[in-house]
Amino acid sequence: MILVIDDNEDIRYTIKEICEFGNWETAEAASGKEGVELFEKLTPELVLVDYHMPNWDGLKTTKEIRKRNKTIPIIVLTVDERQEIADQFLDSGATDFALKPIKAPDLISRVRLNLKIARLTSTPEDNVFVDKGINSATLQTIKGFLVQQTKALTISEIQTELPVAYQTVHRYLHYLVKQGDVQVISDYGNKGRPKNRYKLN
Template identity: 65%
Template sequence: MSTTILVVDDNEGIRYTLKEICQFAEWNVIEAVSGKDAIALFEKMEPDLILMDYHLPNGDGITTTKEIRKFNVHVPIIVLTVDERQEVADTFMKAGATDFALKPIKAPDLISRIRLNLKVSKLTEDHISAFVDKGIKQDTLMSIKSYLLNQEKAITIDEIKNALPIAYQTVHRYLNYLEGRGEVEVVSQYGKKGRPKNRYRLI
């Protein structure tokens, strides 16, 4: 089945570059120049992933992300922006974005990010019934898995909690769920005193 990417950016040159990169990876591309257009196109075309700019006419990237999340909680949304401020990244993640990258984007990095996000999305959709049975929410699980996928080494629950708008107890429950499914490995780090500290990574 073909994959469709929605590129949302008001800069024609950037849209062209992103389209070339996506088509090189053999993905279909549809384009929107504003937040309003993006929402309308999303409802009509139901793309598999969104590349979202921050500064947009008729609704910025954050507002557009929130609107899309109202009727679709699992589609991956990768934010692309020149703004390096941590608070911008945090605000986007709270709005429902699944990944965040700074411009200018290098083709290999973007293709890798898209593939990872599509993989997590596919895993999420494949196990919707299991999520419902166990009280696991699709969007929360995908956020945690997307974050783990982008880490080079095993990380702690505190590190995940600080990076995502998710409570410690919730992160712990979802990691236990993923461990039970054989998707996460627990790495125990022993210090000089006290109990070992657990770190987690995707298998």
């Protein structure tokens, strides 16, 4: 079951239709507080939460759900693509993002990937996050993809191949660079600003 938390009834209906197409049952909540209360009563496999909601916004809702469960995938629905917003959500325990307006193929692929990662996560709950906002299974997914590449890729090229949001890929690559696992190669090309490409060491 997928728990959908969004104050917009039309969006909840759209998501419900998309989830039914993907053969997932849904439960709906019109506010963050209601969503957390439903979460405690049900045992969803994944949570979809809107960023902009009155009273409890998506950030507070994500934090409250993560207090109750350290491993469940939480996908944030947002029109805001700013990296600082993404970082706040990742720090709070979100695992991925889906941009509005919602596109069915994108949402279905993200839900499938996040459910798959959750099932593959066999580490104890306390070790699911290897660092603040860094989920070990998502980290392994991105590293596993990079292992198979023969050339350095941009964030966009990596994100195109993985159903993971641009902001998420950016955050995990930054973490891998800090850990010394990935190197950044500046590609100056013919014109404009140089592009950063990433390659596993």
